Amino acid sequence: MTDTLQIRPEAAAAPKPAIPLPTAAARAVTAAGAVLTAASAFLSWTYSSQFPGDLTVTGYPGGLQWITFTGGLLTLLYLLVGYGAPGLRGLAPGGAEGTTVILAVGAAATTWFTLIAISVELGGLANLTTGGWVAGVASLLAVAGALGLPRDGQHPQGNRLGVLLYPGKRPELRPAEPMPAVLEVGVVLLTLAAALGVFAYGVDTSYAELFAGFLILTGFAAWALNRSGDFARLGEIMQRHRVLASVGAFVAAGLFPFTQTGGSAEANANLGVSILIFAATALGLNIVVGLAGLLDLGYVAFLGVGAYTAALVSGAAGTAFNVQFPFWAAALLGAVVSGIFGVLLGAPTLRVRGDYLAIVTLGFGEIFRIVVQNLDGTSGPNVTNGAIGISNVPDLNILGFDFGSAHSFGPFSIGRFANYFELMLLFTAIIVLVFSRSANSRIGRAWVAIREDETAATAMGINGFRFKLLAFALGATLAGLAGTVFVHVNYSIVPDTFQFAGPTPPNSAFLLAAVVIGGMGTVSGPLVGASLFFLLQAKLSFLHDYQLLLFGLTLILFMRFRPEGIIPNRRRQLEFHESQTEGGQEGPTPELRTAEA
Amino acid sequence: MRNRSLLVLTAIAATGTLTLTACGSRASNSGSGGSGSGSTTVTIGVDAPLTGSLSALGIGIQNSVDLAVKTANKTNEVPGVTFKIEALDDKAAPQQGSLNATQLVGDSSVVGVVGPLNSGVALTMQKTFNNANLVEVSPANTNPALTQGPNWQTGTKARPFASYFRTATTDAIQGPFAAQFAFSTLGKKKVFLVDNKDAYGVGLVGTFKDEFTKLGGTVAGQDHVTSGASDFSSTVNAIKSSGADFVYFGGEYPDAAPLTKQLKAQGVNIPMIGGDGNYDPTYIKLAGTASNGDFATSVGAPVESLPSAQTFVANYKAGGYSQAYGAYGGYSYDSAWAIIEAVKAVVSANNGKLPSDPRQAVEKAMSNVNFSGVTGTVSFDQYGDATNKQLTVYGVKNGVWTTIKTGTFSG
């Protein structure tokens, strides 16, 4: 292997810390701050139990205090890593000091978010007890200390993002020597368990403040782990154990309903299955948008085609055809019918001009809803029962397993929505498989080639029209497949669900956002993007009136500043594995195509 | 060694998050603790669009239920039981409705739910509530299929969900009532039917048409418009050339107002009759003078003619709510009160104590509820529909809605 990479390419000399402190003093201040922050979570922060989570108890943390507690501990951990504590060295291959700064700021952010939320909701700073003030001051102390730490990482000059770059960028890393296989497997499993834990906690957050605090800390922690290089290391290990990691990820996801107990279990399972449907559909859209570079703005209509098809053959009372197909046949039919619609729509459009597709699909999304509304027997033949929709779609029963009722597995019992969660997980796995396998094949390479440069792709013998149509139809098919589950989960289907931009997912605009914000062309991007997006709108419902506005602005800002989405382009990883035979097609980067000008 | 430390990190992260998960539940427990000793607190859920375009209606529903709950607590309506409300925002979206339904079902203190506003939302909620025997009372759903099954029109009525009730009057009553009014009172025999393709409009026009033709009237023509459209000129022309002597419109005022305006501008001075979707001051504001002479039916007697309604209005004002109770305030109050009455019946049947799982009992008690509410006498028939069939016709005179006729639908 030729190693053309440098560990630390000519970075400018690291700038001075923001607060001039001797290193030892800085460490001491940070440590004190971090410990105090964590400890303050055991104090009472406010007098009134009115604030959700009841932060009045001294002795153990509650609600948002747990978030602060975790933030304090993480800061301390990476401070110790930077100090070179035995057993921890190497936890931050990309530099611990920058990581510590990020975590300290993250901990302070959640803490102050909590304090401000208390003051605002209960009316005034007077509602904070001494414990609250301790937490606030301690978290700031940790930040101050961290700002006195020596700065590591790369510090490119003259960037507009300013303060965001204070922690520095992670230097390029040399791949680590593999660990013993047992250890690596352990790491993979623990990572998956941790991911499941974080996800389950996020879904289970029962009030908006907790979710917001959770989100703040998770965001900062993700940034920190990326900065520290731990994500890169984990990525390497995952790459080595790809099969285990992907199978494990699905098993972990499958365990999600079992982590949910008590009254909110079904509600959380319902949330879970809704997220899965949304995410799987977004992944289908990612073939069209991310791989082939075609903008489909009416994608939810294909979900609708699949859903209506499945509903019509579900045996629901009052539908035009009084038939009941077995679910496998209904699912297949839904997918195929949806795919046919994709071809019918794509064939005339894709032949002409790529960007006409965007507006034609936008039109189709609207028309689909209007047509479905009209096919009610008075203003058209009765197919869809019009605006009233198809109700009372029966629950599935596959091989004697009744999806409508609760089932117990040993000590665990899962309810209706958890059943559908598992079913949808299977469908998601299929869609992931289709996506990743087609992406890493002759077909996927042709798509990406078309996306990158259609003229050059054509000159390489790729029939542009045919492959664009294939991508479009495949995307439609997968959405149709997701739709067949969708209709059963919701018992019913009405035309109003299928809007371009509506209040809740799935709708075409949100699907596009999940793909764009998550990361175009990646598998995990839309999954993460969809989960994040869904939880955001579900948990922070007070933002609902501004939701679409924020959403529009987010699209603009992402396209401007981070067109590759939140899942970073892992292409660079490939550079370490030059004999690498398989690599995901990652999203486009803000490349300037000046060469062609 | 660096490899080991990675493991350590992961372990810490994993245990940390799992601990968090385990401990995250204190919040919800302590949140529902409530007040007073010796008194059981039960929750009445509310599901309505609290944000978005329909939020005015949704908040009206929420506030009215809140008023009912406060009133019941103040008068100690059910001894030993304190009520509280939990309002969830369904954003007028079926998916959110489904999520809310599971959440309300999961909260064991919930004994009944008021809502939703939209029938599309109701479709996704009904079965979830029904599986849990949790009573749901909608103040606003008017589609007959929700209570009488999808084949109600062909005469095979079958109640799909025993837990679903409503205080709103169905299209099956309002449409025919309007038909009788038009045919008998106004003496108009030729109608042009227009609906806006939403569930409410389609249902209303369908039932109107059946009754009107049964009475001997003729349908001169029919058109369907897309909700949200602006240009109705083709519809107006169709009406003009049909020679109809009035228009029956199924839908809401944002579509009805421009239609009646464009109709009159083309010189077609025939009245438009609509349902309670048209009965809104904005209708007159948008249509201007073109609305003069138009009619709308609405459910229940006019507020000023019912003392109970006047009390409600006064109490609502006194309650200090920042938003109006809206079109469904009275029904929402009655819906909540029906649940309270049912709980009362359950408690008194169980020696003054609420059973530990009262949902099924409450569902049973609902069918026997009978009280004088804001909108008249509240009770439910074998399908869960309100038995109150009192309706009122309002007409636009000089730019305001005025009461024309109050009557009870029969037949």
Added chain:
Amino acid sequence: MTDTTTATVDNAPAPGTPLLQASNVVMRFGGLTAVNDVSLTVNTGEIIGLIGPNGAGKTTFFNCLTGLYVPTEGTVTYKGATLPPKPHKVTQAGMARTFQNIRLFHNMTVLENVLVGRHTRTKEGLLSAILRGPGYRREEAESRAKAMEYLDFVGLADKAGSLARNLPYGEQRKLEVARALASEPGLLLLDEPTAGMNPQETRATEELVFAVRDRGIAVLVIEHDMRFIFNLCDRVAVLVQGRKLVEGDAATVQGDERVVAAYLGTPYEADADSTTADDSTTPEENQ
């Protein structure tokens, strides 16, 4: 004789068989005649050069050969069959090209770029890609082996995993050649392969072209660089203002006064002229 065998030296057809024949090609855009009655034959085993000042219609002519344009008049045949009017079918038939301004798939790796070049020589569809049967694995492995071989041939084997856009300029040119070769062409069309290169790089390109020819692949080169062309080509054709001025070996062309006049006589005008014939094609290409 199949397409695939032309790639290897052993089975190379006897030199001298006509491979590509363009006869009386005329290309008009509205009122502008960009290519006027040009005929050109490329025989197997030959390296043919096509030169001319800016705006002479070289690229337009080139586009007529690669199926991007359908000539207004005249015919182009490859191995005796009329060239299909679609670029992708031209490649399928056995002609591969590079671009004047390098057009790689920037966000794909070097290896993937070459694998895309294998497109016409592989046929696994979507279903087999998803099912990954033994046939698929075999073909994919074979494709990768072949692709690596071409990378090795152009000297980029050690960069297989890098992103194409991270390659230095000269290597990007090489990659374009490797990508074109991967489609196992009988004729390779190079559009200004040394544009922007220093003398050493130009030398290396020269050798690469010879090596390509030695694999039994005929080459048609469009170039500005006279020295490069005259070193390289068996025959050179000169296009001026859409017409073929002369055609012959290096000495003949170099000695022709009209060629000298065409190159020296209209230098500035030629630059301004770039807006007409030659560059009228760029908008299509540039998108």
Added chain:
Amino acid sequence: MHELPQNLVNGLLLGATYGLIAVGYTIVYGIVQLINFAHGEIFMTGAFGALSVYLGLGSGTSMWIAIPLMLLGAIVTSTVIAVLTERLAYRPLRNAPRLAPLITAIGVSITLQQLVWGFYPSAKSPRVFPSLPGGPFHIGGVLIQSADIFVVVAAVLSTLFLAYFVRATRTGRAMQATAQDPDTAKLMGINTDRVIVIAFALGAGFAGIAGVAWGLRYGEIKFDMGFLTGLYAFTAAVLGGIGNIYGAMLGGLVLGLVQNLTAIYIADIPGMSQFSSQSWSSVWAFVILILVLMVRPQGLLGERVADRA
């Protein structure tokens, strides 16, 4: 009979409004090959700009004074917003992959719509728009409102102005040159950035006029009126041949007729009676779009342009 003349007139009037909006799509697309999804919202903001001017004038103002001011308000509002979005959202992406500006356009569209919905007073429900005095007039059995006359005058004057602008002014010719070949235009010393801004501004101006016309004709405006109308206008632009200004007008007229006539006369086709209602008219417009793409992708007046994809 269904009063054919009246239907024709109504269709043409609707179509003229579409045409005014379609011009904006066609100019911008011709120059930067961007489907400016936000153009429908530009139209909508123009209408709200005009309404703001009207409300600011006070109720006593004569409509003859108010109308020119409202037009000015509409044009200024839409132009400013269009130029701002071009400057802030689209220009930084000039060299980005082609998907980026399209997605940005979607974002701009939603943002503008939500800004009006959330922050314009009482814009959550339709807002009443003033109407023109006078009328209606009977002309040969056809009833014409005074607002209809406004639409006709606006459409005719705008088209004439545009024809003059493109043919006879330096900027207009620069625009044509840029549309044909941006790179060469740049080489020839044309400031393409400026041309692009002018294209956006020009399109927005017409959209603003269309906004006023819309408000006057229907008496109300709403925050989401730009979405579907924009879609129709784009269809009109494609129908007429994208890039061709007269084509946009022609496409608009044809589409308006199609929408109006299908809603009534499809019923006369045996077996199709159910598909003839106002609620199907948008479906027919869409079918027309697909048919045009299949049969004559360059549009009615368009020349064949090689696919730049």
